[in-house]
Amino acid sequence: MRVVLLGPPGAGKGTQATLLCQRFGLAHISTGEILRSAIKEGSPLGKEVAPILAAGSLVPDALVIELIRERLMKDDCLKGFVLDGFPRTVEQAKALALLLSEIEKPITNVVEVRVDDAVLIDRIVKRGQEGSGRSDDTHEVVARRLEVYRAQTAPVTAYYESVSEVQVVDGLGEVAEIHRRICDLVEPELAD
Ligand code: ADP
Numbered sequence: 001m002r003v004v005l006l007g008p009p010g011a012g013k014g015t016q017a018t019l020l021c022q023r024f025g026l027a028h029i030s031t032g033e034i035l036r037s038a039i040k041e042g043s044p045l046g047k048e049v050a051p052i053l054a055a056g057s058l059v060p061d062a063l064v065i066e067l068i069r070e071r072l073m074k075d076d077c078l079k080g081f082v083l084d085g086f087p088r089t090v091e092q093a094k095a096l097a098l099l100l101s102e103i104e105k106p107i108t109n110v111v112e113v114r115v116d117d118a119v120l121i122d123r124i125v126k127r128g129q130e131g132s133g134r135s136d137d138t139h140e141v142v143a144r145r146l147e148v149y150r151a152q153t154a155p156v157t158a159y160y161e162s163v164s165e166v167q168v169v170d171g172l173g174e175v176a177e178i179h180r181r182i183c184d185l186v187e188p189e190l191a192d
Pocket of ligand 1 (some may be wrong): 009017024031033052057058060064078086088092136
C-alpha cells in the first residue's frame, strides 16, 4: 500500500499516518519531520530551511523532491509507505508520479482528511501552547500556513482528482474513530 495523505495543517495527518503505518507495517515519510530533524542537527540543510519553516512558507520544490527521492530508495519503503506533508505543490505531485513510475510502484490511495478552518487554528495554537516545540505553531504563523495551503496545496487535491481518485475522510472526532474511517477506505476487507 502506498498512500498519500492530504489535508491542511492541523488536520491530524501526522497522527493518522503513524497509526496507519503501525497497522499495516508501512514506512512513515513526513517531509516536515525530515526538515525539523535537519534543523535540530544543525546541518547545512537545517540552517537553510529553518527560517522558511519558522515563517510558515514552503521549502523550494527541488529541495524536498530530492529529499523524497533519497527517502524512497531506502529498503523500508519496499513494504509500502504513507506520505505525510508531501506532495504540497502540483510540481511535487508530478515529480512524485515520475519517481514512482520509474520503479513501477504507483500510489495506491490518495486520502484527504477534511477539517474546518476554525478547528484547525484552535488545534494548532493549542498544540503550540502545550509545548509542541514547533516554532510555527503560533497564531500568526498558522494563518500564513493556512494561506499557503489554500494557494499551493489545495490544487494538489484537484490534481489527484484529475488523474485518479481522492478518498475523503471527515477529520473531526476521536483519533481512533478517524483511524477506523481511514482503514475502511484504504483496505475495506482488512478493517474491523
Ligand atoms: P503541517 O502539516 O502541520 O504544516 P508539516 O510538518 O507537514 O506540518 O510541515 C511543516 C513545515 O515544513 C511547512 O510549513 C513547510 O515549511 C515545511 N514543509 C514540509 N513539507 C513540505 C513540502 N512537501 N514542501 C515544502 N515545504 C514543506
